Each structure stands twice: as structure tokens, then as C-alpha cells.
Amino acid sequence: MTAWDPALLAAPPLTEGENRLPPAHKLFALRTLPLGEIRAIGFDMDHTLARYRAPEIDGLAFKKAARLLVRDRGYSPWLLEIEYDPGFAVRGLVLDGLRGNLLKLNRERQVVRACHGSRAMPRPELDVVYGRRRLSTAAKGFRNIDTLFEIPESHLYAQMVDGLDRGLLKAENYLQLFRDVRWAIDSAHRNGEMKAEILEHRHFFIPPDPQLALTLDRLKREGKKLFLLTNSEWSFTHGVLSHLLDGQDEARPRWTDYFDLVVVSSRKPAFFLETPEPVALEGRPRCFTGGHAAWLEAQLGAEGEQILYVGDHIYGDVLRSKKNASWRTLLLVPELERELRLLEARNQDMRDLVRLETTRRRTLRRASVLMDQWKRNRVRRHVLGPRLSAEAAVALDHEAAHLASSAEALQRRAELQNLEMDTLMKSVEAAFNPMWGPMFRDRDEQTRFADQIQQFACAYTGRVGNLYMYDPHATVYAPMPALPHERMI
Template sequence: KSIYRNEKINLSNDRFEWIDTLFGLPEAVMYTTLVDWSDRQTGTVAYDKLFGDIRTAIDEAHRDDTLKSVIKADLASFIVKDPLLGESLHKFRSSGKKLFLLTNSLYDYTAQVMSYLLDGERKAYPSWRNYFDIVIVGGAKPAFFNELRPFVQIDPANGEPITNGEIKHLSRDKVYQGGNVVAFEQMTGIKGEQVIYIGDHIYGDILRLRKQHMWRTAMVLQELEREISVSDRLEAQIKDLELLDRRHRNLESEIDFQTLRVKKIARILDDPATTPPLRARLEEERKAMRTTIETLRQRANLMDAEVDSLDQRIDRAYNTHWGSCLREGNENSRFGEQVNDYADLYTSRVSNFGPYSPLRYFRAPRRPMPHEI
């Protein structure tokens, strides 16, 4: 506490690495495992270089298809299939919405994953491509949102580019690679708040897009279902924590009030014009107030310890290491702040939109400022 309350922590410093996307988790696990192993060995270890080597290795596994080849060989072991996804996409299409797929993955991997998720789910859609009006692979997000890379048509049979000049129209029966948001809006005539973009990467999908463009965004946060489940299970304890916190604030207010009264009495006692009888009575009153203040402070300290203990138990119920991914004590976590600031909506899966009318306009609840509470 002495460090974090007295020193400004620069989170952009090279000493810090973010673990706020699913890509960061394997890096963190490998790093902590190798640090534990290295600490048991002789010699010195350059821990910053160790992390850099891990990141380089993971990046290479992505580039050379090492990782994706393992996933493609056994999709069911790595990808959770949502049985309501096809129905939800069909509902959007039936209401006149146009759907597009934008992914950083290249076509061969995209086709296998999407086939696993959607092929055969509905008779009207023999292939996953039938659900989408536009398919864009190799989008290189976030570059798709802040650079002007050209669209390239590719051959679905082999993933190779088809050389036919500049792309001037995005067709339903073709597959494209690369591209950029400006050209996408120009060719489709759809822009700004007419688009809701659903993604699961806070930087690549949500933050960069919202900072530079007016598309609406929806963040898919798979941890949300567990967060809600834990919150429901601990509802009574969370309410107890809120009650304790409120009582603790009331105690602090009472301590402040009594302290002000003691100071006011002290000023009267310092006045030479104060009569002896009044001085004696005020001395007794000040002594009683000081006893009251000490009692209140002891109660506040006990309550503070009880609040900390309950808060830690609740945090560990979400995750034994870092608690809720969306909250930190009474405030939002940094990740929670990013979701709150840049995602117009957030949900655990696309099919959660299914029960709502496709014409539904979602409005944020009114959030009071502290002075309004």
C-alpha cells in the first residue's frame, strides 16, 4: 500500500505486460511456470528476455500454423459450439439485416472453424457462407480500422489471390482478404451507427475501432457467464459487504463530527474569557468525547478488517488469483473500464441477442455520479 498510494505507476512502462485478452493467458502461464523453474536452477536469468522469448515463440506458432494445425485436427476439444448460433444469425437475416464476417485468420482455418460451428445447423443454409453477405479473412485488425490496405479477392479452393484489378464491389459469392474500414463503407454504403460490430478482442476489435470510427460495438466476453453465476451465488455476501461498507462510512462520518466538536470545545477553552464553571464542564465533555471517538475508531478498525476479509473471500470466489475480471473492490478494473468506455454492448455469446427483437434499440441505464448517490 505504501508504494501504490504514494508513487504514480506508469502502466505503459516496459516492466508491465497486459493480461486482458485470451492471447495473454498462455503467455502468463508459460512465464510464471518458467520463472518458478528458473528460480530452482543455478545461475542468473534475464526475466525480461524470458518473457520476450515466450512471446516470440507464441507469435511464431501462430504464423507457421503450428497452433492452428493442432486445433484443426480436433476442433471439438478446443471450440465450444453454441447450438443457438445458427438460429440467431437466421433471425437477423430474416429481419432484413445484412451480416458480414471479418476475421484475422486466413481462409483455410476460417472455413474449418465456421463449418464446424454452422454447417448443417439449418436446412436453408447448407454452408456457413450462406449466412453472410460479405466474408473478409486476413483482416489484420486493428490495421483494418486505421490503415488503408486494399481488398484482395481470393480463391476459396486454395486461398490464393485472384488477380482481377481493383476491388470496387463486395459480392456475396466471393471471399476477400485484407481491406480497410473506409473502403468497406464506401463499397457497401453502410457506415457509422448503421453497423454493429461484434468482437472478442478488446484492442483488435473494440478499442481501436471506437477511437477512430462510429461503428457500434458489442464485446463478447466469455467470462461473463461465470461472473454472473458467481455474483448470483454470492448475492447475500455481496449485500452484506455493501451494508458493512455503508456502516463503515457512517462510522467515519460520526468520527469526523465528534472530532469537530472536540476542536470547537478546544477553541472555547483557549479563550481567556471562558468562566471556570464552564471550563470545568467543557473539560469533562471533551474527555467523554475523546473516549467516544476512541471507541468509534476501534469499531471502525474492526469493521474495516471485516470488510477486507469479506471482500477477499468474494474476490477469490471469482478467481483465486485476481478476483473478478471486471471489478476491483468498489471500482471497475482497468479491463472493466475499457469494456465500459468502448463497448456499446457486451455479452457472453452472440446467441444472447436471439430472444430480443432484431429491431430492439438497447439503451444504457442511467449511471449516477457519486454526488447523486
């Protein structure tokens, strides 16, 4: 047995080919992140430290919410016959509870795609309902689908809108459906039944992550103070994290050994907005419920940009911790791994789209110049007409005919290029999601979700374990900002 026997190592040795990280294992920095200046690193639990098995966890929430609606709100048992469709919705959408619609917005908050119930709405219908104006999602009846917990809510609401339209369900309006679905999803998570089932079958619903314990151990050994900040209550938190971390490292036999401070039932985002007193958990050293950001900073001896918080909720974890506490933020986007695989698989198609669009624009630019030359020709013919010789007039008319036919030919070519590009674009976008396309983009525009990430996250990645491959004292650099003309150099 040699010293390099994997059985003797905490982690397998790196091979020569592992000098370059695969994209799915990278941190993508939006602002330069000096890890050496970070004194404390905090973690959310749900969909951050714990990655639940999807779509099974979503299907469980969907079914439990449907049962609650039938049992407690008197809805038709027809709801119980519906199968959950994990591909129906994606994160970053917006529910319009007043109209029964689900919306995809661009970075300007304009609606670029929508469905009424489960029916896709064509562009003319979108223009009639929403126009091209900016949408205020803070208005009554709107709900941002920003967490993975809300994906089954979207599908359940869409199915209930279909049921109301078809006369299968009774309700006053779409807004009542919206409120009842919101109540059912919240109740399914809060009444304890769903959490009890998850813990009973934790080996199925919570897959282990071998890199998680290694990552936390490395950060702690390098002098970082680690804390847990979760909205889940103690019993569920203990059940989940003991499953993931207990016994993974001889030096840290219990999951609490990885953390300097544990805060459960934290009530985020109120944790960053209010100042309730924390309550110590009896018999659990360094474990509390409640509290607030200023108290937590005092406990850790770190504040503001000395703290990095890792979570999956763009509002509760990232936006509020950054705006109200000035913490640095790392957004967990579990869907990123799939998006990266699809980008790699459709790489040639993406290159073809860029080539087609570049060619189309050049074609249109050339057609525009030819049309301007035709107009100048006609103006000259009109102004100089009486003074032109017959031969000169014929020459100008001949040139005009040639310019017009050339411009028209280029216009037809651009139309064919646009048709080819549109067909390819639809194929690429459908690979991500047939209804919504990619999460971060719609054609050549960024989505509202992508814009929020750029505004409030210092960096984003697919899983906590990706931190293991980064030196805790190094700097993770964001791409150098550049104006369009600088990218040509």
C-alpha cells in the same frame, strides 16, 4: 403429434417463465444501441463466433509454446514439466517484461495488485517499485493481456521468471524471457501445428452452440447484412465455421450462406489503419483476404454507425473499429457468464459489504464530529480559562472527557467494522480469483479493463447467441446516467 411438437420447430417455444432474460443471456448496453438503424453486422471468429473449450485450448498453447522454447531457443527441459494453471491469470492484466511482474491496474492506471513471477507482491513492495503514479502501458517492455489467447502467455512468463530466479533457466534478463515467450506463443498459433490439432479434434475443442445459427439466420431474415472479419486464414476459418454452421439450417446448408461478405487474414487492427487492396479468393464468391475498412463499407453499402461489429479483442476489434471507423461495437466477454454466477452466489456477501461500509462511514463521521466538538471545548477552555468559575471549568473538563472517550469508542468500533469488512472482502474476491479477484473491479475501484469497456464498447455480452432474444429493429437502452444526488430520488 401437435403443432407445438419441438421436433417440428426451428427453436423451442418460449414458456411463460421466459419473459425475463437471465443475466447471462443479456446484452449490457453502455450506450443506447438502436438496432433498427444498423444496416450491417460484422463478426470476429476466434472466441466470438467460435468459443473454444477452455482451459484445454489454453493448455494446448502453453505446452506447444514451451516445446518451442526448449527446441528452438535452447531453454531447459524443465519447462516441459510445468503444468498449465488456468486460474493463474485473468484478462485485463499487464505484463511488465522489464521487471518480471504481472500487474492489475485500476481505472487510473495505478498498480493495485501484482506478482513477481508467481509470487504475490505485498503492498509495501508495490509502493517501492511503482508508487502511486499512473503507468504508461505503451512504454517498452509492457504488454496488455487483453485477449483470451494471451492468458497462457502470462502463466508461461511467470513460470520462466521463477525459473530464472531459482537458477533453473539461463537468460540475460527478464526482458529476454518476455520476448522469447512472446515469440513462442505467436509461433505456436502461426506455424500451423496448433491449428491443425484443433481441426483434427474440432468436436472436442470447438463445442457447438445451438443458438448461433438461429441468431445469424434471424438477423439475415430481418434484412441485416452480415459479414465475417477475422485475422485467421481461410483454411482454419473454413474448418471452424463449417463445423459450427454447415447443415444447421436447410435454407443455408453452407456456413458462407449466412454472410454477405467474408474477409479472412484481415490483419486487424491494421485493417482500420491502412489501405491495402483486398484479394478475392478464387472459387469463393464474396470471400476476400486483406482489404480495409473503407473498402468493406463500400461493399456493404453501409458506413460508420450503420455498422455494428462484434468481437472479443478490446483493442483490435473494439477500440480501433470505433475510433478509426466510427462503427458501433459489441464486446464479447466469454468470462462474463462465470462472473455473473459468482455475483449471484455471493449476493448476500456483497450486500453485507455495502452495509458494513455504510455503517463504518457513518461511525467515522460521528467520531469526526465528536472530535471537533472536543477541540472546540478545549479552545473554549483555554480562551475563557481565567474568567471561568471553578464549577464551569469542571463542567467543561467533564464534557471534554466524555467527548474524547465517545470519539475513541467510535474509532475502535470503526476499526472492528473495517476488519470485518476486510475479511469478508478477501473471501468474496478470492472466489473470483485467489490472486487477482474480479476482472472488472478491485475493492471499490473499477479496473483498467472495465474502464476500457466503458470507453469503447457500445454494449457487451457473453456470447453471440444472446442476440437471438433481441428484436433486430428494437433499441437496447443503456442505464439512464445520473448524478449521485439523483440516485436518492
